[in-house]
Amino acid sequence: MAAVFLFLACFTNTGFAKESLKLATTTSTQEAGILDHILEPFEKKHNVNVYVIAVGTGKALKLGENGDVDIVLVHAQKAEEKFVREKYGVNRRQLMYNDFIILGPEGDPAGITGLRDAKVAFKKIHAAEKLFISRGDDSGTHKKEKSIWEQINIIPQPGSWYYEAGQGMSTTLRMADEKDAYVLVDRGTYIDHEDDLSLKLMVEGDKDLFNQYGVIAVNPDKHNHVKHELAMDLITWLTSVECQSMIDGYMMRGHRLFMANTNKQVR
Amino acid sequence: MSCYELEGVRQKFNEFTLKIEKCCFIKGKIYSLVGPNGCGKSTFLNILSFLDKPLEGKISFKGKTVDNSNPREVVSLRRQIGYFLQNTYLFNMSVYDNVAYGLKLRKIPESEIRRRAGSMLATLSLSHISDKHVRRLSGGEAQKVALARTLVLDTDVLLLDEPTSNVDKNSTRVIEEVVLALNKERQTTVFVATHSFDQAYRLSHNVVSMINGGIKEISCENVFSGVLVKEENDLYALKLTDTVVLKLVYCENKLVTVVVDPKDIVLSLEQFDSSACNSFSGKINKIEEVNGFLRVFVDVGVIFCAVVTQASFHRLQLNIGRKIWVTFKVASVKVL
């Protein structure tokens, strides 16, 4: 038995001296690479390893609910507020935002190029019944998309013009590209894949498409084993002026991805 | 008429080679193949059944040269042959379905299949187990079923590899009777590979002995069978007709088949006077030219075939109907 644990310890790379903190977040932040960038100074300062578990927003919040992680960093304001209301999390702070854009196939059969209103664009796609591919995985992006449909009173049914991929952003984006479909995508993922895509950027700049990230510590009253103090230290770091300016300065292939806004309101 | 003619046939088996220079098997005869285990009996039967293609050599079946590389022809040849394999295998179905299988392959109407399979099962006293699954049979029953499956096909040729190795005496007798009856009524040519010399002599017209893949040469011409009578000077006589009695040297069994090589026969206008020769007179009834030689058929009560050169043919001024003497040494009469 002891041997088994020893064996496992070798592979789990815990390191006996260092403390660890588990952070559940969304694939989009992980893929954008910003986390490594802003977590590194924190890890050094506190001599701690932050383990990043990158999943969909829904799953990230579930992990928090179950006490599997110490802190969550996600982008789905309503769900986050519910999370705090139900006492799973404490001390929610907004952190930064990025934005979503709508891509479409060359030729733009639904005619949405240049629009600045996502709702109008969605209406046109629906009216033209041109293929739209949804993440369909309950992720922050999916939630954002659903909120836009709700605002225009359309409940798209999976079928001829509306596909729910149920996969990550990159896969969904590739699928849309293969199928010449419209797709809602975060700018980071788009920039990352821009060169391989035949899809064109058609709609951007709508406030509705802004994507607010929040950070929440898991409530130690619900799960007394969580490392609450360390989680609070991380939140303090993330909302510090120093880290906020790091976020603003983060570039990916020459594009700025995230706007830090701890102290500002988005709308 | 010949059933099989083989020439220069070679086939590998284990580390031995089966070698048959030239031999001929007559339609309607029963041949026994005897010899020790591993002497090539099964290999030989595999060739006769057209299951295996020999490495080299020529085979004629019913007077036609066989093209072993034509799958259609091979299938149609196999369908004229009933082959009972040694250590036979029964298909995973009922006794009846096994017996009917070969008939179904030959697209015989269902009603006839029922009649023939039924009567064959009855002959071998298998009717009571006809619906049994073959895996529930005893060893002897299984062997009889396999035999019924072969015999029911009513083929022109029967190849039986150790057909009675696994059955009791009574069944052995029944099986032998069935085989003899088929041979008698339908002129079926039968080959029986057996360990039992008793069975070989009881059943067959000819006993062919095989040793290390070799087989005694059997010619198609001048083949005669009959009962031996002992004469003086260690000579035996084989009475073919009242007037034609062959003299030959000692042989151990009574019922024999003998052969005289046509090249050993001398034709002459006058009788040679020699007691060490067989000499008969008769009329020429057929002349054929083969490869520059002439084959002369002489009716002396039985038909003899002799091979002569063009030169002697003209010297003797042979023609059909001419009276001529047929002479050959006693030692030229070979017992098969």
Added chain:
Amino acid sequence: MEYIFAGVKEAFRIIFTFDAQFLRIVFTSIRVSTSATLLSVLFGVPLGIFLAEKKFFGRDTLVVIINTLMSIPTVVVGLMLYSFLSRRGPLGEMGLLYTSAAMIIGQFVLILPIITGLTITAIQSLDGRVRKTIWSMGADYKQGLIMFLHEARYGILAAVVVGFGRAFSEIGISMMLGGNIRGYTRNITTAIALETSKGEFALGISLGVVLLAISLVINLIFTQLQKRAKYELL
């Protein structure tokens, strides 16, 4: 723990109320895997009999390759076919990527070696006298093939069952080539993966129960077939 119980409870509600989405997912799995299995049987069984029976130059190498491919990872098949079926690939024109046809092709490629390989084994483990007996009875090629099938039927059926089981439970190909599109190419395994990634357990558990149940049935059939085959080989 509580959420697991809640999940299980909800799962059984989904199963026994014949939830439409649930049925659709199960049906997609069955339809795709059955089609792939039928296709593989159509090609794999005759190929297996052929390879077991005929001797030709390079046959042994071919058999070794087939046996190796029996354990090919699903993601390798997925990747290979993705590059072929993608718009930029040689078969891109056909627009097959992210359709159930692509899943069928993928699973076909996955289990063809399994069905072929196990058919070879089934035929070769037949009694050596079977071959000779069939041809000695005067069977032509087609009749012989049918008898081989008959004699090796349990072994071949086992091959089919194993192939179906592999297709039914794989996820890599379905995810990569089918795309897990809801109501269209979403099958049991991709749905379970999705539900887990969403942190929703109820639908995932109910699908898992179906997957297990079908695996159980497959295993029971397989064991039974092996028993029968053993009996007949006596």
